[in-house]
Amino acid sequence: MRRVGSFARACLLGAITSSVGVGAASADIEIDDEKTVLFFSGGDLWRHGSFSHGGLLWSPRGLDHQGFTLKMLLGGGQYRYVSGALGNTAVTGHQVVAFLMPGWRFQKDRLTVSIFAGLDLQHHRLTPDDPANSLHGTNYGVRASLDLWFEPTPLSMIAANISVSSVGSSYSARLAAGWRIPADFHVGPEIGGFASGEEYSQFRVGLHVTGLKTNDLEWSAALGWTFDNDDRDGLYGRLGVLVRR
Numbered sequence: 001m002r003r004v005g006s007f008a009r010a011c012l013l014g015a016i017t018s019s020v021g022v023g024a025a026s027a028d029i030e031i032d033d034e035k036t037v038l039f040f041s042g043g044d045l046w047r048h049g050s051f052s053h054g055g056l057l058w059s060p061r062g063l064d065h066q067g068f069t070l071k072m073l074l075g076g077g078q079y080r081y082v083s084g085a086l087g088n089t090a091v092t093g094h095q096v097v098a099f100l101m102p103g104w105r106f107q108k109d110r111l112t113v114s115i116f117a118g119l120d121l122q123h124h125r126l127t128p129d130d131p132a133n134s135l136h137g138t139n140y141g142v143r144a145s146l147d148l149w150f151e152p153t154p155l156s157m158i159a160a161n162i163s164v165s166s167v168g169s170s171y172s173a174r175l176a177a178g179w180r181i182p183a184d185f186h187v188g189p190e191i192g193g194f195a196s197g198e199e200y201s202q203f204r205v206g207l208h209v210t211g212l213k214t215n216d217l218e219w220s221a222a223l224g225w226t227f228d229n230d231d232r233d234g235l236y237g238r239l240g241v242l243v244r245r
Contacts (some may be wrong), residue, residue, distance in 0.1 A: 007015050013063045037242040042240030044077075046226055047233075051077030053097075059105060063244060066107040069117050071145075073099040085132030093135075095124045099143055110151040117144040120165050136169075141166035155180045157188075159210070176208050185211040192221060202228040204236060218242050 035058045041054035053075030061067040076096040103116030112216045120143035124136050145163040154159065164171045173195035178186030189209045197200035206224015213219075222238040 012221055036060055037245045038063055039245065040240065040242040042220075042238065044236070044238045047209075048081070049077065049079035051075060056098070065103050066112075068107045069103050069116075071099065071101045071103060071113060071118075076121070077141075079108035083130045083132065086128065086130055089128065091130050091133070092127050093124055093133075094127075095122060095123045099144060101145065103145075111151045114147040115145075116147075117142065120167055122167055139167050155188050157210070168196045170194065176210070178208065178210055184213070185209060190224070201217070206236065209243055216243050 018199055023215055036059055038057040038059075039093075040056065041052070043050070043052040043174045045051075053073055055071065055073030055075075057063070057069055057071050059065065059067060059069045074097070076094070078092060078094045080090060080092050082088050098121045099118065101116035101117075101118030105114045106110065107113075119140065122135075123138045126133060126136050130136070137144065137236070143163065143165045145161070148160040149197035150158045157176075157180070159174075159176045159178075161174045162172070172192070174190060175227075176188060176190035178188030180186055187209050188207070189205070191203075191205050193203040195203065204224055204226050206222050208220065209224040210220045211218055212221075218241065219241075219242040220238075222236075226236045228235050
């Protein structure tokens with residue numbers, strides 16, 4: 001049954017991309033010239049899955065300059081689905097993923113665009129084993145992503161993130177807008193979605209907080225509702241944190 005593999009790929013891609021995208025975008029706010037590394041981590045939770053990750057962005061010329069940037073990420077979590085090939089048995093999948101993606105950061109005034117492409121490595125373990133799911137064991141492929149951060153005015157922002165992987169032909173996207181409040185962080189709506197081919201898709205709508213600072217840490221969070229083509233709707237939540245060195 002091909003659909004179950006598509007479900008796992010799509011959930012994994014969407015959860016990690018959403019979390020990483022927020023950190024990568026907000027990295028372009030008030031950055032010190034001498035700081036070249038951004039460490040980020042986060043997690044995503046919804047009705048049928050949970051994911052966490054950590055990684056870094058390295059820009060040798062400085063995080064506030066355009067030029068070469070390397071993105072590295074290590075993450076993992078679990079997801080659940082019902083396998084028709086196993087007589088509608090509930091299957092739990094556990095995965096570990098790693099990305100290594102060199103890229104380039106472009107900057108002009110209040111606009112920053114970062115483009116990455118590189119290795120996507122994934123390992124999945126299914127309980128019970130599901131032979132109909134192609135996404136088990138170790139899979140590797142190519143991942144490409146684009147992160148955009150734009151401040152139309154000093155009090156507003158727009159962020160967009162797109163990611164595509166050759167593992168399962170999966171893709172995801174997120175668009176968010178926000179307004180700076182007196183506490184110096186942004187609050188606003190976000191929409192997003194992810195899919196694997198035509199077999200599985202999920203749409204999300206919610207509210208985000210981006211750029212909340214506590215000492216050297218910068219936090220982001222989101223809460224909203226998911227809709228998918230398997231009629232398994234529910235709440236989702238996301239939390240991320242980053243620090244620059």
